[in-house]
Amino acid sequence: MKSEDRTFIALDLGTSNILAYVGKQGIVYNEPSIMAYDTLTNTLLALGHEAYDMFGKTHDHIQMIVPIKDGVITDLDAAKDLLKHVFSKLKMLNDWKNSIILLACPSEVTELERTALKQVAYDMGADIVIVEEEVKMAAVGAGINIDLAKGNVVIDIGGGTTDIAIISAGDIIISRSTKLAGNALNEEIKKYIRSEYNVLIGSKTAENVKIELGSLAKYKGERTMSVFGRDVVSGLPKEALISSEEVRNVLVNAFGRITNMIIELMENTPPELAGDIITNGFTLCGGGALLRGIKEYFTGIFSVPCTVSPNPLTGVVEGCKIWEKVILKRLENDYYGKGARKVKKGSQPDFI
Known part of the structure; x- marks a missing residue:
């Protein structure tokens, strides 16, 4: 099957929200990543906004589950259940068959955690699964041309993690991640x-x-x-x-830890890129970028210009949408090899 004939699905599996983009349809889902289960019958009572409204107001027989914490899947079965119910609700469950899936994850997840992310998508029926860093996709979604050999600092403040990266020539040069988000x-x-x-x-x-x-x-x-x-x-x-x-x-006291991490990042930045950063400044993404005075805060400390992404809350999945063309072209050129494809039974996985 040709790549362009497959359904392209991009997922931003955030700690606070799950966003789903489907090729040629746009963003089809954007709701809190929380589920409410009846522990007596082991049935799903609510998910998304409906479950969030129940949070902190339930009795002992209702369990609130967040299958994704700090950008990492902590409950594989619950994560699969969540995705199944989301796409079943959208009447799009069949779209997973032989699909191309792009998953956005924090920059410092381990290879085991990446494998777990991929496995959830494979179990849902996907044929090709590609994992990209959230901060990289956020940069693309913010309108940065990451292919240029110019340094850009991107600060993505989400619900579970804050990712900070210097991006140049199409990829991340150096990055740091913290759970202060x-x-x-x-x-x-x-x-x-x-x-x-x-x-x-x-x-x-x-x-x-x-x-x-x-x-x-x-x-x-x-x-x-x-x-x-x-x-x-x-x-x-x-x-x-x-x-x-x-x-x-x-908040200022808490943000001091993010500031210290940026200073550490800058101290390990190649001198040529440091010069670019003075000109290009910082790009702020994620829900945290909506805090009042955040631009003034970073500008006052680092004396560099700061801009907020046009769509802070949906920037990652907007970047995935743009990245779809790049992925399709790379698949044509066998850029990913066997590492992104579903492993047949009896064979050993070959993860990228």
Whole structure:
């Protein structure tokens, strides 16, 4: 079967959201990567937005499962179940047969973790599976011509991981990854409110505080916000009033670790590329790029221009969409060899 006759599917399997792109159709799915199971009957009750709305409000017989954590599949069966239900819901389950799958993953996943990602796609019926780094696809989705021999720093702040890479001449020159990302920032907000106000709040509330008040620089219209949780001492419901300045201090302190990682990356960058970075600056991608004042924060520290991707939340899968042509051309030239193809029973896998 010719490559162009196969269905092309690209997946951004994020900790917070799953995005699916299907060739000639566009983005067909963009919802939280969470599932709700009834443990008594072992049946799926809800997934995506519907399951997210149930988070923190269920009884003991409902289990909330996130099969992907920090960009890595932690539950293979649940991941397959999730994809099956997603594509069954879209009435596109048959599209997996003999398909070409592009999977986006964090830059520092191990070979074993890449193999697990591939296996899920093969088990779904895919014939050819290719894994690319999220940060590379985010760069393409942000409109960067990565084929040029010019250094570009891309910072992709997702839900589970933050990937930082210097890209030039079509590939990643050097990269770093940290678990300090959207979910970790929510945890920092939870810790602060508990220590400062003795109020225990949930992850959804912390996420809402980050969205409503979060910033890395002062902005017009700063305000306060009421949050509701449980009093740590009495166990009774309690209200706390949080200000924009308080949340900013929490986030700036956490972002210091990302800043240190960028400095380490720059110290190991070839001098010629360092010169390019002064001109090209940083490109910010992922949900974290939507934080108020993030451009001013990085510009103030590194004295380089910063731009935010046109589509921070969908940038990775937008890059996969553009990368489809590259993959089809490479398949024609047998660029991937046997490493990207489904292994027949009885033979040994040959992963790229």
